[in-house]
Amino acid sequence: MINEENRVSCVVFDWAGTTVDFGCEAPVGAFMKAFEQEGLPVSEAEARGPMGLPKRDHVRELLKLERVSALFAEKYGRAWTEEDVDRIYAASVPALMAVLKDYCEPIPGVVETVAELRRMGLKIGSTTGYTKEMMDIVAPGAAARGYAPDSLVTPDETGAGRPAPYMIFRNMEKLGVYPPANVVKAGDTLADVREGKNAGVWSVGIIEGSSELGLSRDECAALSTTERVDRFAAVRDRFYGAGADFVIDRxxxxxxxxxxxxxxKSHQETK
Incomplete structure (x- = not known):
């Protein structure tokens, strides 16, 4: 017999790359375009590296890359500053806002999985690296396609995004769930995993559709069996390396x- 009070009562999902936007494609293109305009081209792999962080922090992490820092110094004759972070971030926002409406489609299995979780009695929360203004586009678009969590918290609401735990704590407050041991955080980036660990909840990485995998739906479907095993294993290792409690394929x-x-949890309770 499992004590009802010792059961998982809430799942907090990430958005892009976890519940919508297979492959987390929208922000990648926006960042690549913004850096290209600055004469600082970044690769897709580089653009994906800090994924899951608040978007201004994402820009800063890209500028910190040794190659990009050197390129900046060569082009501008100085080291980058926070003013440069603000300028590049500002350039990325309209590029991202312009395409978000096209990246609201739930990832396959999301709608059915959320329905099953609700049948199990769980509440559904969500955190994101997007701003509230961005989520004002994404959330209604996803809801129109069948996915609407019970709670949504953006970094603007808490004053700090991932890997800080505050968005998870705000979800817990909004949904009336505690303790952290009864909450699962599920996401597609290393920042998601660290957010969950810092909140003291169960932290789960999801591979298929993730930014960490970095493949579109068609590219993922086209993988050979060997390629799939190898690519998924590499992502699984990175999730566990970031501290994930569990990693699932989909x-x-x-x-x-x-x-x-x-x-x-029940076994631990009876010890």
């Missing part, structure tokens, strides 16, 4: 994982 595996966590 979101549809989450209900069974939560049952597993509940059994683990």
């Amino acid at each position: 979101i549809t595996e989450l209900p069974k994982l939560i049952e597993q966590i509940n059994k683990l």
